[in-house]
Amino acid sequence: MPQYVPGFEPIDQAPTGQAYAPGFEPVAPAASSRDEAMSIPTLQEAYSTVAEPVTKAVSGMLKSAPAVSPVATLLKLIDPSGYDSASDTSAKFIVPQTPTGGGAALGTAVLGPFGVIPGAIGGAAGAAVGAAGEGKDWSEVGQDAALAGGTNLVLGSLGKLGSWVTRSTGGAKTRIANKDASDLLDFAQEQAPGLGRANLSGETPSAQVRSLATGAGRKGIGAEKEAVTSGIEEAIGGADLYVPSLSKWAGVDNATGQTVNTKVSLRQANEELTAIGDGLRHMDVGDRALRERLIQQDYKKLAGEIRQALDDLQPGLGGVWNVGQEDARAGYALVKMLRNAGAWRAGNSGVEQNTAFLQSKLIDPKVEEAMNWRLKPGGFDDLADTLTRGAGPGNVDINSAGRGGFGQSFAQFGRSPSAGSGSSILTPLRGILPNLGAKYVGAPGRVPYAINPSVQALIDYLGQRAMEQAQSGAPVKIGDTYGR
Numbered sequence: 001m002p003q004y005v006p007g008f009e010p011i012d013q014a015p016t017g018q019a020y021a022p023g024f025e026p027v028a029p030a031a032s033s034r035d036e037a038m039s040i041p042t043l044q045e046a047y048s049t050v051a052e053p054v055t056k057a058v059s060g061m062l063k064s065a066p067a068v069s070p071v072a073t074l075l076k077l078i079d080p081s082g083y084d085s086a087s088d089t090s091a092k093f094i095v096p097q098t099p100t101g102g103g104a105a106l107g108t109a110v111l112g113p114f115g116v117i118p119g120a121i122g123g124a125a126g127a128a129v130g131a132a133g134e135g136k137d138w139s140e141v142g143q144d145a146a147l148a149g150g151t152n153l154v155l156g157s158l159g160k161l162g163s164w165v166t167r168s169t170g171g172a173k174t175r176i177a178n179k180d181a182s183d184l185l186d187f188a189q190e191q192a193p194g195l196g197r198a199n200l201s202g203e204t205p206s207a208q209v210r211s212l213a214t215g216a217g218r219k220g221i222g223a224e225k226e227a228v229t230s231g232i233e234e235a236i237g238g239a240d241l242y243v244p245s246l247s248k249w250a251g252v253d254n255a256t257g258q259t260v261n262t263k264v265s266l267r268q269a270n271e272e273l274t275a276i277g278d279g280l281r282h283m284d285v286g287d288r289a290l291r292e293r294l295i296q297q298d299y300k301k302l303a304g305e306i307r308q309a310l311d312d313l314q315p316g317l318g319g320v321w322n323v324g325q326e327d328a329r330a331g332y333a334l335v336k337m338l339r340n341a342g343a344w345r346a347g348n349s350g351v352e353q354n355t356a357f358l359q360s361k362l363i364d365p366k367v368e369e370a371m372n373w374r375l376k377p378g379g380f381d382d383l384a385d386t387l388t389r390g391a392g393p394g395n396v397d398i399n400s401a402g403r404g405g406f407g408q409s410f411a412q413f414g415r416s417p418s419a420g421s422g423s424s425i426l427t428p429l430r431g432i433l434p435n436l437g438a439k440y441v442g443a444p445g446r447v448p449y450a451i452n453p454s455v456q457a458l459i460d461y462l463g464q465r466a467m468e469q470a471q472s473g474a475p476v477k478i479g480d481t482y483g484r
Contacts, residue, residue: 042135043099043134043135044099047098047099047102051096051097051102054095055091055092055094055095055097058090058094059087059090059091059092060087062086062087062090063087093466094465096465097468098130098468099130099134100127100130100131100134100136100144100148100468101127101464101465101468102126102130103125103127103128103129103130103131103133104124104126104127104130104144104148104464105126105461105464105465106126107121107122107124107125107126107127107129108122108123108148108152108460108461108464109122109457109461111123112152112454112456112457112460112461113444113453113454113457114444114453115156115444115453116152116153116156116157116159116160117153117156119152119156119456119460120149120150120152120153120156121149122152123149123151123152123460123464124145124146124148124149125145126148127144127145127147127148128141128144128145130144131144147467151460151463151464152460152463154463155456155460156456156460159456160450160451162451163449163450163451166449167435167440167448167449168433168434168435168436168438169433169434169435170348170433170434172435172448173347173352173399173400173434173435173438174347174348174349174352176355176448176449177206177347177353177354178204178205178206178352178353179205180353180355180387180389181206181208181209181352182205183386183389184209184353184386184387185200185205185208185212187382187383188334191327191330191331191375191376191379192221192224192327192328192330192331192334193224193327194217194220194221194222194223194224194225194327194331195212195217195220195221195331195335199219199220199223200216200217200220201216204349204350205353206347206351206352206353207350207351209338209353210338210351210353212334212338213335213338213339214339217331217335217338218332220331221327221328221331221332221335224327224331225324225327228320228323229267229324231320232266232310232320232321233266233267235314235317236266236310236313236314236317239313240263240264240265241264241265241266241269241306241310241313242263242312243263243264243269243302243309244305245301245305246264246268246269246272246302246305247262247263247264248262266306266310266321269302269306273299273302273303273306273325276298276299276302277299277329303322303325306318306321307321326376329374330374330375330376330379332374333371333374333375334375337358337361337367340357340361342354343358345399346403348403354399355387355397356397356399359387359395359396359397360396362383362384362387362388362393362394368393388441388442389440389441389442389443389446389447389448390443390446391441391442391446396441397438397439398437398439400434400435400436400437400438401437402434403434
């Protein structure tokens with residue numbers, strides 16, 4: 001059987017001058033039409049295969065909304081002619097219909113949460129990539145990028161301006177102080193249940209924090225500590241504890257011949273521990289290593305012995321006692337911090353928490369050292385996060401002048417320059433925006449009255465969609481061919 005190369009058929013004789021192997025003749029390939037050839041879809045076509053079903057899904061969700069709902073009410077405002085038509089129109093608006101719009105949306109979503117400028121850059125870059133992918137010329141690419149980036153920049157700037165104006169209005173200073181005080185109360189209750197709101201008085205959070213510092217806090221801590229002590233005493237039947245650091249030689253047992261050491265009650269042991277703690281709190285020891293050694297040798301040693309003595313009587317009881325001690329130690333530390341006069345200021349509606357002062361205390365290494373020991377593990381970091389709204393130690397608010405009430409600065413008119421700022425050209429403006437000049441620190445999304453970056457990115461996205469719709473005219477119905 002003759003052997004041949006695939007694609008060639010054997011023949012009896014090859015013509016002279018043949019360009020193929022002797023005995024073989026090439027077979028012409030089968031003809032194929034252009035329609036049968038594989039074609040590569042354009043970016044617009046590829047994008048539409050994804051965008052169209054997503055748009056239909058969004059439209060379906062809108063159509064399924066109850067007839068009496070905010071969504072239905074909004075749809076009727078968008079297109080009174082028909083519920084289905086309004087759903088289609090809204091879905092077309094929500095889902096970008098072109099690669100340019102999709103790129104701008106993606107760029108905004110990625111960089112928008114980092115701020116106004118990054119959001120503008122992300123929107124512009126995404127739109128440029130999408131427009132280029134659609135095959136637009138460079139002038140159109142530049143126009144689309146400028147439109148997307150400019151929309152983000154304008155909307156982001158308006159958002160910042162709105163936040164600034166809101167922070168500067170009358171009463172904002174008081175509202176921010178109360179929000180800070182409320183956050184601090186939540187933290188205090190986590191550290192020491194005795195500092196819970198139920199034990200405090202006052203109509204506002206600032207007033208409640210002040211009551212914590214003026215007696216209610218220590219009272220609440222004492223009540224919580226007493227409850228723990230009474231519960232343990234009941235569990236051990238009032239038995240005394242053998243605590244080596246507090247026991248004394250009491251002679252020899254005549255019956256056994258063994259040395260007898262005295263025991264102490266749980267309350268006596270607690271009092272001795274409290275006395276050591278009070279002494280350490282008032283001790284001015286500059287050497288951090290020395291202070292730590294003293295704490296280790298005295299307070300921690302005695303605390304460990306009491307815990308062990310309780311576990312010897314009933315396993316697990318030492319842990320219950322230790323939690324109570326940690327709660328009390330943390331609570332007293334927070335009360336002491338808030339008893340500083342600088343932690344308070346005269347406000348528009350009474351005494352208010354001065355968060356800026358408390359933030360400034362976090363910079364002091366002695367405060368950090370003391371809080372790391374007295375608060376629960378990680379307590380100082382949580383306290384700093386609460387007071388600085390996530391910005392961290394070293395970040396401090398700048399308070400505005402005055403109490404923050406609307407129109408209060410107008411009372412300065414007519415006063416002599418030496419008596420106040422009555423001649424200042426800013427006085428009328430401060431009357432309208434009394435918290436003007438205040439600066440508040442915080443992590444993104446936690447600065448008072450600042451628009452959350454993610455929310456701003458959503459606003460930017462909606463703005464881009466509105467601009468794209470305005471450029472392209474009325475949206476076509478879902479199912480129409482994209483790009484026509």
